[in-house]
Amino acid sequence: xxxxxxxxxxxGASSGIGYYTALxxxxxGHHIYVLARSKDKLNxxxxxxxxxxxxxxxxxxxxxxxxxxxxxxxxxxIDKIDVLINNAGLLLNKDFLEIREEEILDVLQVNYISVIKxxxxxxxxxxxxxxxxxxxxxxxxxxxxSVKFPGLSIYSSSKGALSILSECLAKDFQEDNIAVNxxxxxxxxxxxxxxxxPDYEAQTSPIKMAEYISNFALNSHRVINGxxxxxxxxxx
Numbered sequence: 001x002x003x004x005x006x007x008x009x010x011x012g013a014s015s016g017i018g019y020y021t022a023l024x025x026x027x028x029g030h031h032i033y034v035l036a037r038s039k040d041k042l043n044x045x046x047x048x049x050x051x052x053x054x055x056x057x058x059x060x061x062x063x064x065x066x067x068x069x070x071x072x073x074x075x076x077x078i079d080k081i082d083v084l085i086n087n088a089g090l091l092l093n094k095d096f097l098e099i100r101e102e103e104i105l106d107v108l109q110v111n112y113i114s115v116i117k118x119x120x121x122x123x124x125x126x127x128x129x130x131x132x133x134x135x136x137x138x139x140x141x142x143x144x145x146s147v148k149f150p151g152l153s154i155y156s157s158s159k160g161a162l163s164i165l166s167e168c169l170a171k172d173f174q175e176d177n178i179a180v181n182x183x184x185x186x187x188x189x190x191x192x193x194x195x196x197x198p199d200y201e202a203q204t205s206p207i208k209m210a211e212y213i214s215n216f217a218l219n220s221h222r223v224i225n226g227x228x229x230x231x232x233x234x235x236x
Contacts, residue, residue, distance in 0.1 A: 012088025020210035060089020170226025179221030
């Protein structure tokens with residue numbers, strides 16, 4: 001693993017996979033900028049990281065109400081970003097015929113549109129890093145040919161869009177030395193999983209998945225680009 005310290009941005013870092021990924025990367029000594037709506041949860045994350053060699057910088061930010069001005073204020077003095085992990089996700093588990101338009105728009109805003117906006121905002125800083133990596137966190141449910149489950153049509157398809165986006169941007173950013181990859185995660189024991197499958201117990205903990213994502217984000221872009229990698233020991 002590389003020894004150079006990185007500036008890393010993680011969205012949806014107030015709980016679950018994003019939370020533990022931030023802690024793991026801070027344990028490795030990196031500088032982590034964490035974005036989430038809950039100020040209290042971000043403060044808890046900072047407190048838990050106090051004894052680690054890296055540092056976590058909390059930024060209260062609502063991806064569903066994307067305010068570019070807030071990001072400009074916090075990142076004004078940051079010259080480069082080495083890694084952007086688009087981890088935030090909004091789950092909708094509902095019968096397809098009962099889904100309202102506003103619910104579809106809410107899911108798309110967080111799971112897809114905010115990812116585009118984050119990439120657009122951080123592009124110049126990622127380009128300055130000259131060896132940067134964008135990691136879009138998707139779901140195995142968004143992979144063609146995987147087992148599908150009732151009620152997750154909008155969530156899974158919104159996450160599936162990240163796979164094609166990653167392939168396209170890998171080509172678009174090739175001359176900028178920015179790699180773009182997508183991780184399609186299987187079941188992980190998080191609150192989000194419990195909402196979708198209340199009686200299901202996943203084999204993978206958020207801590208274990210965070211370790212995988214951390215290593216992938218720091219190292220995998222040197223050998224792969226524009227790839228969707230399924231990360232799952234089961235389906236879901």
